[in-house]
Amino acid sequence: MSVHVKKRADYQPPAFLISTVNLTVNLHPTATRVVSVLTINRQGDHNKPLVLDGDKLTLKSLLLNKNDFSDFTLSDEGLTINTDEDTFELEIHTEIDPKNNKALEGLYLSGGAYCTQCEAEGFRRITYFMDRPDILAVYTVTVVGDTDLPMLLSNGNPVDKGQIDDGKHFVTWHDPHPKPSYLFALVAGDFDLLSDTYTTMSGKEVALELYVDKGKKAQGHFALASLKRAMKWDEDVFGLEYDLDIYMIVAVDFFNMGAMENKGLNVFNSKFVLAEQASATDDDFFNVESVIAHEYFHNWTGNRVTCRDWFQLSLKEGLTVFRDQQFSADMTSPLSNRIKHVRVMREHQFAEDASAMSHPIRPDEVIEMNNFYTVTVYDKGAEVIRMFHTLLGPEGFRRGMDEYIKRHDGQAVTCDDFVAAMQSATEIDLSHFALWYSQSGTPEISLSHQFNAQTGKHNFTLSQTTPATADQATKQPLYIPVAIEIIDEDGNQYVDEQGLINNGLIILDTPSLSFSVSATTEKLTPVLLGNFSAPVKVDNPLETDGLLTIFTHGKDPFNRWDAMQTLYSRCISALYDDVTAPIEASLWTDLESAIKSEQGNLELLGECLVIPTFETLCQTRKDIDVARLVAARNQFCLLFAQQLSKVLNHIFLHIDTGDYAYNQSAVIARRCKNVILAHLARLPEFEHVVVSQFDNADNMTDSLGALKAAQYTRVFETLMARFETQWCHDALVLDKWFALHATQPKDDILATITMLSEHPQFSLGNPNRVRSLVGSFAFYNSEKFHALDGSGYKFVTDYLLKLDGINPQVAARIVTPLTQWQGFNADHQQLMKAQLARLLNHKGLSKDLFEKVSKSLAYDEQHNH
Numbered sequence: 001m002s003v004h005v006k007k008r009a010d011y012q013p014p015a016f017l018i019s020t021v022n023l024t025v026n027l028h029p030t031a032t033r034v035v036s037v038l039t040i041n042r043q044g045d046h047n048k049p050l051v052l053d054g055d056k057l058t059l060k061s062l063l064l065n066k067n068d069f070s071d072f073t074l075s076d077e078g079l080t081i082n083t084d085e086d087t088f089e090l091e092i093h094t095e096i097d098p099k100n101n102k103a104l105e106g107l108y109l110s111g112g113a114y115c116t117q118c119e120a121e122g123f124r125r126i127t128y129f130m131d132r133p134d135i136l137a138v139y140t141v142t143v144v145g146d147t148d149l150p151m152l153l154s155n156g157n158p159v160d161k162g163q164i165d166d167g168k169h170f171v172t173w174h175d176p177h178p179k180p181s182y183l184f185a186l187v188a189g190d191f192d193l194l195s196d197t198y199t200t201m202s203g204k205e206v207a208l209e210l211y212v213d214k215g216k217k218a219q220g221h222f223a224l225a226s227l228k229r230a231m232k233w234d235e236d237v238f239g240l241e242y243d244l245d246i247y248m249i250v251a252v253d254f255f256n257m258g259a260m261e262n263k264g265l266n267v268f269n270s271k272f273v274l275a276e277q278a279s280a281t282d283d284d285f286f287n288v289e290s291v292i293a294h295e296y297f298h299n300w301t302g303n304r305v306t307c308r309d310w311f312q313l314s315l316k317e318g319l320t321v322f323r324d325q326q327f328s329a330d331m332t333s334p335l336s337n338r339i340k341h342v343r344v345m346r347e348h349q350f351a352e353d354a355s356a357m358s359h360p361i362r363p364d365e366v367i368e369m370n371n372f373y374t375v376t377v378y379d380k381g382a383e384v385i386r387m388f389h390t391l392l393g394p395e396g397f398r399r400g401m402d403e404y405i406k407r408h409d410g411q412a413v414t415c416d417d418f419v420a421a422m423q424s425a426t427e428i429d430l431s432h433f434a435l436w437y438s439q440s441g442t443p444e445i446s447l448s449h450q451f452n453a454q455t456g457k458h459n460f461t462l463s464q465t466t467p468a469t470a471d472q473a474t475k476q477p478l479y480i481p482v483a484i485e486i487i488d489e490d491g492n493q494y495v496d497e498q499g500l501i502n503n504g505l506i507i508l509d510t511p512s513l514s515f516s517v518s519a520t521t522e523k524l525t526p527v528l529l530g531n532f533s534a535p536v537k538v539d540n541p542l543e544t545d546g547l548l549t550i551f552t553h554g555k556d557p558f559n560r561w562d563a564m565q566t567l568y569s570r571c572i573s574a575l576y577d578d579v580t581a582p583i584e585a586s587l588w589t590d591l592e593s594a595i596k597s598e599q600g601n602l603e604l605l606g607e608c609l610v611i612p613t614f615e616t617l618c619q620t621r622k623d624i625d626v627a628r629l630v631a632a633r634n635q636f637c638l639l640f641a642q643q644l645s646k647v648l649n650h651i652f653l654h655i656d657t658g659d660y661a662y663n664q665s666a667v668i669a670r671r672c673k674n675v676i677l678a679h680l681a682r683l684p685e686f687e688h689v690v691v692s693q694f695d696n697a698d699n700m701t702d703s704l705g706a707l708k709a710a711q712y713t714r715v716f717e718t719l720m721a722r723f724e725t726q727w728c729h730d731a732l733v734l735d736k737w738f739a740l741h742a743t744q745p746k747d748d749i750l751a752t753i754t755m756l757s758e759h760p761q762f763s764l765g766n767p768n769r770v771r772s773l774v775g776s777f778a779f780y781n782s783e784k785f786h787a788l789d790g791s792g793y794k795f796v797t798d799y800l801l802k803l804d805g806i807n808p809q810v811a812a813r814i815v816t817p818l819t820q821w822q823g824f825n826a827d828h829q830q831l832m833k834a835q836l837a838r839l840l841n842h843k844g845l846s847k848d849l850f851e852k853v854s855k856s857l858a859y860d861e862q863h864n865h
Helices: 221-238 282-297 310-331 334-353 375-408 415-423 433-437 544-553 557-577 585-597 602-608 614-618 626-654 664-680 684-696 700-710 716-727 731-742 749-756 767-780 791-804 808-814 826-840 847-864
Strands: 016-026 032-042 050-053 058-064 072-074 078-081 087-096 106-110 113-117 137-146 151-154 157-164 168-179 186-189 192-199 205-212 246-252 265-269 444-452 457-465 480-488 505-508 512-518 524-528 537-539
Touching: 058 078, 113 246, 113 265, 137 151, 137 157, 137 186, 151 168, 192 221, 205 221, 221 246, 221 282, 221 310, 221 375, 246 282, 265 282, 282 310, 282 664, 282 700, 310 334, 310 375, 310 415, 334 375, 334 557, 334 602, 334 614, 375 415, 375 433, 375 480, 415 433, 444 524, 457 480, 457 505, 480 544, 505 512, 524 544, 544 557, 544 585, 557 602, 557 614, 557 626, 585 602, 585 626, 602 664, 614 626, 626 664, 626 684, 664 684, 664 700, 684 700, 684 716, 700 716, 700 731, 716 731, 731 749, 731 767, 749 767, 749 791, 767 791, 767 808, 791 808, 791 826, 791 847, 808 847, 826 847
Parallel strands: 016 137, 205 246, 246 265, 444 537
Antiparallel strands: 016 032, 032 087, 050 078, 058 087, 072 078, 106 113, 113 186, 137 168, 151 186, 157 168, 192 205, 444 457, 457 512, 480 505, 480 524
16 A cells, blocks of 8 residues: 655644634534635745645535635545635535444444544544644534434534524534644534533633433543542642633543543543442542543643644643643552553553554654554653653642743644743753653663672662664663662661762663762662652662562552562563472562561552563563463462462451442552452362352442452353343443453453354444453453464454454554564564564555554564564
8 A cells, every 4th residue: 555654854834824613514414514614824925725634525515705616626635725815715515424434533423422533633534624733723613403412512612502494403612712623522412411510710610511321320420520620630730720611521432532632522432431339440430530630631731732743742642641640649549550550651661662663752753643642652751741740849840831831822832842841940951851752662771789898888880771672773871860769678778979869869861870888788779760760671680588678668669569570570480481490488488478567558468469460571571482471470370379378368358348439448448359359269269259259249349350350260151141141231341341251361262252242232333342352352361362373363363354444543553462573482473473464465454554564564574684
C-alpha cells in the first residue's frame, strides 16, 4: 500500500484560519445532512488554494460568499478550493451514514444513540474542514432530530431550542471558547439524566449533567460526586476553575477510548462512569474517579491550552495523566497509586521502548495519528512531568503551571513552550533535562560499590546508559533525578562526603559519577530510585540480606515494596535456570518474619505479596524461553503458598473487611485478603475457602477475587457458570467474565475463546467486548498466547484480519504483543514474525495496522544487517 509518513520537522503554520463555524446537523440513521458555514481568513501573502480534509463524505453542494461555487477538486482525502479571496464565507453541504460507521470515528449511531469521536482526526468524517489542532474556531451548532431523540447535545451553552413542523425538534449550542475540531462533540438519544450543581471558587454556579442508559441512573451517582471532587481539587491545587455554565458527561457502551474531553460535553465509555457495589469492583470505582478527573482536568491542560500539532500530544496527555495521578493519590493513597503507575511502566512502557514501536514522548514521525495514543506518550510523558515536579518542588511546579496558563491560554502550543514556562520558575538549567522529550528508550542505571576496610570508606559509582532503540541508534546521557538513601543493617542513614546528595536526591547528568561515604560498618546498603524518581531500570547488585534490610529499614515504602519484587524476581531466575533448584529454607523464614512484621500495615503487605507478573519479568530478561519462565514463576508461586500458608491463612482469617464501603481502609483490607486468597487457592486444601468467599460475597470485588483465585482450582467452571447466570444482563460485568475465561491457562483455551466468540452477547463491533476476550488473551494469557506450536499467535492474527475491516483502531492496539517479539528466543520470534508477515500481505490492511506491522518487520531486517 502507498503510505504517507508525517514528520514533526515538516510542520508549517496553516495557510488559512477559520474563525467561526456554524454547523447544522440534521440527524438520520443512514443520511445525516450536515451544513457547515465557515468564516475563513487567508494568512499572509500567498496564492495557495484552501485544502480541506474529508473522509467518507458525500458532497452535496458548495457555496462561496452565498453563491454556488464549482472551482474545486474533490479526492478521497478531501477538497481543494481555488479562490483568490482573502476573507470569505464557505458553505458546505455534506451527507454521512452514521449507522454503517463501524470504525466509531466521526459521527456514528450505536445502541440507539448518535455519538461522535473526533480525536485525533475524526471531524473530517463529519464535514470538510482543516482538521488539525492549531485551527481554533468559535462553534455554534444546531442539532436537529426526531422527537424520539429527546436529548440533543453539543459543546458549550444551550442558546435556543424549539419544535419543527415535521415531528422534529432542534437545540442550538454556542461555545464561546475557540477550540480545535478534535474537541467537537455531538450526542443525541434518550437517556436517564442525573443533575447537580457546583459552585466555583469565584461563586459561579455550574449545572452538572450526567447522561446514562435508561435504567442505569443508580450507577451514576459516584461519577457525579467524583466530578465535584475533581473540580474542587483543581481549584485548590492549581487555582483553575471551570469556565462554562454547564458541564455534561454522556456514558455510551460503544467507544474506542476510555473517554474524551470534548469541551463541556465529555463522552465516556460507560465502564468509566457506571459503578455500584454489586456490579463494580474497588478498581472500577477507582478508575471511574480517576478518568472523570482526567477528562475534567483537560479543560485547562488540553482544551484552553491545546497542541499545535499531534506530535505534541504528550503536552496535554502526559501533563493531564500526571494531574490525575496526583488527584488519585490525594483521594486514595500515594503508595498504592505509585505502585500501580510503576507496574504500567514496567509491564507495558518498557516493552514498547524495547520494540519496533519505540519512540520519544514527543515522536518525530508517524503514518497513522491514532497510533500515537501510546503508553510512552501518556505514561512515560507523565513520568517526565513528575520529574519536573521533583526538581522544582510543589511550589515551583505551581509557579511554572501558572506561567504556562498565563502565557498560552487560548493557544495551540508545543512541548518546548511548556519547558520554557517551567524554566521561568526555577534556577535549574532545564536545557539538558529537555532531552527526555526527544530521546527514546529506557535508561539503565547501575551502581558499583567497593569498601576499603583500612580507610573505612565506601566508594560508589553511579552510571547510566540507554541502549539503542529501533528509531535511534545513538544515545546521549540524560538528566536523571535519582532518589537515594544509604543505610546500614540497623537502618541508620549516611550522607556522602562530596555533598552530591541533596534532600535525598542525586542528579546523574553524566555517563557516571562517584561519591564516597565513611562508615565503620562493612555493610552499607544503597537504596536507589525512591518512589520511582525516574522512568529507568536499575541494576543494584544487592545480596538477599541487603534487600531484606531495605524492606525492614527503608524510609520510602515504595522502595520496601520494590526490594521484595527484586527478591521474588531473583528466586524466579534461579528456578528458570533449574526448576528443581531448592530455595534456601532461610529465605522462607525471613519472608515469614517480614510478613508477620507488616500485619498491621495491610496496604504495604498486600502490595508486597503480589509476585511480579510474567510481563514484568520479561522486561529484565533477553532470549526468553516462555515455557521455562512461566514454569519458573508458577513453581515459585506454588512454593510461596506451600511454605507460607500458615502465616497467610492466619492473616486472611483476621482481616475484617466489615460491611461494604468504598473507602481507603476497606479497599486496602479487601485487596490484601484477595491477594492472599489467590496464593492459598494454589493448595487443594483451601478450595473450600474460595467457594465460601464466592457464596458469601456482597460486592463485586470479593466475587471477582474468588473467581480469579478459582482459576487454579477444579471449581472454576462451576463458579463461572453461576456468575454468568447471575450477571448475563449486565454488559460491563460480562466483560469481566469474558476476560477471566480468556486468561485461563488451560490447554483447550482456543476452543473456549472460539466458543465464547459465538456467545449471543459477543460482538466484534463492541470494542469493550473485543478487548475483554481477544485483548485479554493476547496481553495476559502469556502461556497460551506464546504456545510453542504458534497456535496462539495464529489465533490472534485470524481475529485481527476480521477486526481490521471493522475497527482499525482496536485492531492496532491488540496487535501490540505480536510486535514485541524482540525479547523472546529464536523459536518464538520466528513464529511471531510469520504472523506479522501474514498481516502485512493482507490486501486492504488499514494504515493503523500497517504502520505497526511494517515497522516491526523492518526492525527485524535492520537487526539482521
